[in-house]
Amino acid sequence: MLSNIGIGLVVLVLVLSFFIIYIASLNLRTSRQTIKKSIYNLSLVQTTFIILSFFTLIIGFINSDFSLINVYENSHTTKPFFYKIAGTWGNHEGSLLLWINILVVFSYLFLVFNHDHDKKFRLYTLIFQNILILGFLFFLLLNSNPFNSIYPIPLEGLGLNPILQDPALAIHPPLLYVGFVGCSIYFSAAIASLLSGYGGKLFAQSIKTWVIISWSFQTLGIIVGSIWAYYELGWGGFWFWDPVENASLLPWFAITALLHSLIVLEKRNTLYYWVIILCLSTFTLSVTGTFLVRSGILNSVHTFASDPSRGIYILLFLSLMIFSALIIFYLNYKKETYNFNLKSRETFILANNWFMAFFLVTVLIGMLYPIFLDVLTNIKISVGPPYFNIVIIPLIVPFMFLMAIGPRVSWIKSQNKIFYKISLLILGAIIINLLIFYFFGKYSFLSNLIFIAAIFLILYSFLDIKKFINNKNKTELPRIIAHLGFGLLVFFIGINHQFSLEEDFNLKVGEIKRTNNYEINFENIKVRESKNYKAVIGNFKLTNIKNDLIQYLNPEIRIYSNPETLTYEADIKTKITSDLYLTMSNVSRSDYYNIKFQNKPFMIWIWISALMIALGGFMRLTLKKNED
Amino acid sequence: MKISISKIIIISFVIFFLFVFWQGLKINNNYDTKNLIGQKISNFRLAEINNNKQYISEEDLKKNKYTLINFFASWCAPCRAEHKYLLNLSNKKKEIKIVGINFKDKKKNATDFLKELGNPYNFVGQDSEGKISILFGIYGIPESVLIDSDLIVIKKIVGPIDQIQYDGILKLIQ
Numbered sequence: 008m009l010s011n012i013g014i015g016l017v018v019l020v021l022v023l024s025f026f027i028i029y030i031a032s033l034n035l036r037t038s039r040q041t042i043k044k045s046i047y048n049l050s051l052v053q054t055t056f057i058i059l060s061f062f063t064l065i066i067g068f069i070n071s072d073f074s075l076i077n078v079y080e081n082s083h084t085t086k087p088f089f090y091k092i093a094g095t096w097g098n099h100e101g102s103l104l105l106w107i108n109i110l111v112v113f114s115y116l117f118l119v120f121n122h123d124h125d126k127k128f129r130l131y132t133l134i135f136q137n138i139l140i141l142g143f144l145f146f147l148l149l150n151s152n153p154f155n156s157i158y159p160i161p162l163e164g165l166g167l168n169p170i171l172q173d174p175a176l177a178i179h180p181p182l183l184y185v186g187f188v189g190c191s192i193y194f195s196a197a198i199a200s201l202l203s204g205y206g207g208k209l210f211a212q213s214i215k216t217w218v219i220i221s222w223s224f225q226t227l228g229i230i231v232g233s234i235w236a237y238y239e240l241g242w243g244g245f246w247f248w249d250p251v252e253n254a255s256l257l258p259w260f261a262i263t264a265l266l267h268s269l270i271v272l273e274k275r276n277t278l279y280y281w282v283i284i285l286c287l288s289t290f291t292l293s294v295t296g297t298f299l300v301r302s303g304i305l306n307s308v309h310t311f312a313s314d315p316s317r318g319i320y321i322l323l324f325l326s327l328m329i330f331s332a333l334i335i336f337y338l339n340y341k342k343e344t345y346n347f348n349l350k351s352r353e354t355f356i357l358a359n360n361w362f363m364a365f366f367l368v369t370v371l372i373g374m375l376y377p378i379f380l381d382v383l384t385n386i387k388i389s390v391g392p393p394y395f396n397i398v399i400i401p402l403i404v405p406f407m408f409l410m411a412i413g414p415r416v417s418w419i420k421s422q423n424k425i426f427y428k429i430s431l432l433i434l435g436a437i438i439i440n441l442l443i444f445y446f447f448g449k450y451s452f453l454s455n456l457i458f459i460a461a462i463f464l465i466l467y468s469f470l471d472i473k474k475f476i477n478n479k480n481k482t483e484l485p486r487i488i489a490h491l492g493f494g495l496l497v498f499f500i501g502i503n504h505q506f507s508l509e510e511d512f513n514l515k516v517g518e519i520k521r522t523n524n525y526e527i528n529f530e531n532i533k534v535r536e537s538k539n540y541k542a543v544i545g546n547f548k549l550t551n552i553k554n555d556l557i558q559y560l561n562p563e564i565r566i567y568s569n570p571e572t573l574t575y576e577a578d579i580k581t582k583i584t585s586d587l588y589l590t591m592s593n594v595s596r597s598d599y600y601n602i603k604f605q606n607k608p609f610m611i612w613i614w615i616s617a618l619m620i621a622l623g624g625f626m627r628l629t630l631k632k633n634e635d
Numbered sequence: 636m637k638i639s640i641s642k643i644i645i646i647s648f649v650i651f652f653l654f655v656f657w658q659g660l661k662i663n664n665n666y667d668t669k670n671l672i673g674q675k676i677s678n679f680r681l682a683e684i685n686n687n688k689q690y691i692s693e694e695d696l697k698k699n700k701y702t703l704i705n706f707f708a709s710w711c712a713p714c715r716a717e718h719k720y721l722l723n724l725s726n727k728k729k730e731i732k733i734v735g736i737n738f739k740d741k742k743k744n745a746t747d748f749l750k751e752l753g754n755p756y757n758f759v760g761q762d763s764e765g766k767i768s769i770l771f772g773i774y775g776i777p778e779s780v781l782i783d784s785d786l787i788v789i790k791k792i793v794g795p796i797d798q799i800q801y802d803g804i805l806k807l808i809q
Contacts, residue, residue: 163710165739304659318660326653333649337642375655382658571739571763 009067010075013154016060017104020111021144023053024137031130031137040126042118046133050115057111061095061104064153068095074160077101077153083166085539085568093177094167099301099317100153102180107147109188110140117192117217124205124213131199132192139191142324150320169540169567169574175235179228186225187258187293190286192217197286198332201339211273211282216628218269222262223624229255230617238579243509243588243605245613248392250305253374254296257367261289264363267356274418275353280343281360287332294325304378348419355413362406369398401453403497407460410490411467414483428470436462443502450505457501464494481630489623495616499609508606513599520602526550527589527604540567542576545591545600560589586610671772675786681760681767684737684745691734691758697784699732701808705756705779706736706768709744714777717795721755724804731808735759738768738776781807 027049034043064077068091073079081098082091096102114136121129147153193214200210232255237245246252265285271278299305302318347354373390380386411432415425440458444450468491475483510522514529521527528548535542543564550557563576580587588605679696683689696702705721707714725733735756737745740763749759762768771780771791781790781804790807792800 159712161710165710298656302660304656319657322653322656322660325656329649329653333646375652378659379655382655568741571741573764 008074009063009072010154010156013060013063013067013075014148014152016056016063017144017148017154020053020057020060020107021141021148023049023056024141024144027053028134028137028141031134035127035130042126042129046130047118050118050133054111054115057108061108064101064104065092065095068092071164073162073164074156074158075153076155076157079157079161079164081164081167083164083539086167086172087538089174089177090167090172093171096180096184097167097171097177098153100147100151102184103143103147103151104153105181105184106188107140107143109184110136110143110191113189113192113217114140114195117196120216121213124209125203127203128196128199128205128210128213131202132196135195135198136192139195139328142327146320146324150317166567169565169572173235173239175231175238179231179235182224182228182231183255184228186221186223186228187255187290187296189217189221189224190258190262190290190293193286194290194328194332197283198335201283201335204339206279206283208273208276210279211269214286215269215273218262218266219624219627222266223621223628225255225259225262226621226624227618229259230614230621233617234614237610238577239574243577243590243603243607248373248395250374251296251300253370254299254305256370257296257374258289258292260363260367260370261285261292264360264367265289267359271353271356277343277345277353278357280340283336287336291325291329291332294321294328298322298325299374305374350416352413352416352418355409355416358409359406359413362402362409365402366399370395373398400457404453404456404460407464407494407497410493411464414471414486414490415467432463432466432470433459435466436460447506454501454505457497461494461498461501465491465498468494485623485627485630487623488626489620492616492619492623496613496620499612499616502609503607503613506608508604510602510604512602512604514602515598515600521552522604524552524606525604526552527602529600529602540565542566543593547578547589547602549587549589558587560587562589562591564591564593581611583611584608671780671788671791674788676770676780676782676788677786678770679767679786681734681736681762684742684759684761691760693786695758696734696782696786700730700784701732701781703731703733703779703781703804704736704771705733706738706762706771706773706776707748708738708740708776709748710740711738711776713795715752717777717797718752718755720796720798720801722753724801725755725757728805728808731804732757736767737761737763738773739763739765 027046030043030046030049034046064075066072067075067078068082069088071078071082071084071091077098077100078094081101082094086094094101096105114133117136118129118133196210196214196217200206229252232252233245236247237243262285265282268278268282268285272282298318298321301321304318347357373394377388377390380388412425412429436459439462440455443458444455468487471483471487472491475487508523510520512520514520514527516529516531519526519528526549528550530546530548533544533546535544543566544561545563547560547562548557549560558580560578560580562578565574565576566572567574575590575592577588577590579589585606585608588603588607590603591600593600676696677693680690680692683691703721703724721733724731733756735758737759740761742761745759745761749756760767765773771778777795779792779796780788781792782788790804796804
């Protein structure tokens with residue numbers, strides 16, 4: 008029943024897409040400057056139907072309707088209500104439907120909200136967006152249909168992987184999808200702009216909001232994923248340079264570059280073709296990432312049950328996208344001349360773009376090199392954190408300096424006034440760094456530079472805040488918050504990296520272990536029955552030797568029943584200054600438990616500063632047009 | 636469109652990337668079992684389903700002339716269909732021992748399943764996390780792997796055992 012409704016709705020959306028493309032093409036040829044009412048209506052109906060289809064699937068999950076293969080494979084009757092819903096997008100087919108939902112909703116909203124822009128440009132955008140929608144609809148219907156039914160109807164489902172049963176992970180995919188799929192709209196708009204000749208400043212204004220929306224959501228999505236990894240995976244880390252994490256970074260670098268160069272296009276009406284290239288590559292990289300993740304070429308924590316036919320389809324689609332974009336770009340490209348003064352804000356923004364391009368290429372190479380090597384020579388290697396750390400971290404130093412100074416430099420040509428202030432701030436940063444170095448411990452030369460650059464950026468942002476308080480220029484605040492967030496992020500990651508303590512040992516119940524600063528007493532274990540799992544809970548008493556402060560930590564080993572899986576839940580005591588982190592895992596056939604104890608300074612500040620970056624984006628969205 | 640060196644370079648790059656991706660789809664990944672036949676199994680160690688202290692390992696398998704390792708679960712409908720062939724095999728052929736591996740299943744359901752249909756297995760091991768099954772590249776049960784006393788895989792059956800597969804096994808062990 009649900010299967011038929013779902014497939015029916017999706018097919019209707021497909022038919023509507025064809026209609027919209029057809030009518031929009033007819034409308035292109037008329038000389039009237041307005042878009043036909045029927046196109047708005049069709050778009051609205053299309054949006055309604057696709058949202059309904061998604062709700063149909065959600066209902067399937069809520070009611071545990073196992074006549075749908077997708078529900079059978081990814082859900083279970085005993086699963087908590089919240090995770091039944093989250094299960095909808097926790098799998099390949101369901102997430103593809105969510106993906107299409109975002110394509111369609113953005114298509115409609117872009118049409119409606121850009122009413123004061125050129126008709127041709129809007130129609131072309133609509134046409135190309137609908138071509139994208141068609142491509143993904145065919146993929147859904149032919150290869151990955153979440154509404155496929157199964158007979159005889161199984162009595163019970165296979166369950167959702169327990170490590171996915173976490174609040175952060177339930178919202179992580181939708182956030183990222185809004186971020187990644189949101190890019191599609193300015194991919195279409197970029198092609199439309201090339202075809203309709205509607206470029207320059209006006210084009211920048213038409214896509215600006217959409218770029219900020221997708222940037223903010225991508226940023227937030229990546230952070231939430233990272234928070235999940237920290238709390239759920241039980242390794243104590245939050246970024247692993249895992250291939251799929253990298254795949255999410257690629258479009259993020261491109262979109263961050265776009266976010267900045269778009270300002271140049273808007274204010275100075277130049278860099279148009281560069282902006283177009285970034286628009287095109289952001290969504291291309293999103294699809295490339297999807298291809299790498301869903302085809303099973305990359306193995307990681309994100310691996311979906313892989314299916315080669317899926318890979319071939321996405322690859323075909325990706326190739327079509329790239330080649331049509333390239334051809335349309337080359338046919339419409341005209342040489343642009345840039346005349347930037349070295350000491351102008353546009354030069355600094357361009358520098359931001361070079362850095363982003365560099366980071367992007369670095370991550371791309373690290374990610375693809377193993378695949379290339381495997382395909383071309385059959386040698387299997389993996390590229391890990393050392394590569395990324397060595398190549399990327401040193402570049403963060405000059406990047407942060409430019410990031411601090413850039414926004415204070417004026418457009419076109421700037422005077423030398425700020426030089427004095429910069430030297431003073433650098434001096435301040437060096438002194439603060441020396442104090443940390445002197446009182447808290449030694450670290451490498453590079454780390455010194457990182458700290459100095461980060462502190463410099465933070466101090467500069469504080470000056471910006473002071474200036475903001477005086478002149479109340481609202482457009483500045485989001486930028487200040489985001490840049491300050493980045494400075495703080497690097498600073499706290501640096502501190503965290505330098506001063507983390509980690510101990511790994513085996514303990515029996517009743518035993519005590521002493522480390523440098525802590526005494527860890529394994530007092531007892533308890534068993535707790537929960538709705539869909541059984542937990543073995545360890546009770547640990549931690550005494551801080553320095554100040555005799557006592558704390559109890561209770562890490563768990565959870566035995567989930569559907570599917571039967573063991574997970575290890577860390578117990579994390581978060582304080583303003585540091586996190587105490589304890590995991591335990593059973594050592595098979597012995598009374599010993601493997602204990603991993605960590606003391607990680609300023610963990611919470613890493614999340615706060617990362618969230619500040621995303622907050623900057625969201626704040627920018629709340630500004631009204633006349634405040635720009 | 637004018638043709639220039641930079642355009643040619645960019646387009647060749649794109650083609651190269653896409654080509655590598657396409658080839659990449661064919662890479663053997665961990666779960667591939669194409670080459671399983673003729674290989675010796677290793678790291679085989681499994682706890683009994685009702686008794687966590689009782690184990691079966693490679694040493695035990697070496698004692699059998701032939702071992703059929705069968706992956707099953709109570710929730711798997713085709714497993715019911717193949718069950719009578721397994722029962723036949725265990726009753727009629729003494730040179731073949733059958734090890735059942737209970738795949739991602741509940742203990743109670745699995746025991747009930749065997750009570751209802753009969754137990755053809757000399758040993759039932761549990762693989763609630765599906766870890767051991769990865770060694771054999773199991774991706775959808777039922778699947779079975781036939782090994783000899785040297786632990787060499789001589790046959791892999793994907794899907795339920797039917798009359799044809801059953802005859803095939805008999806021929807192999809003759």
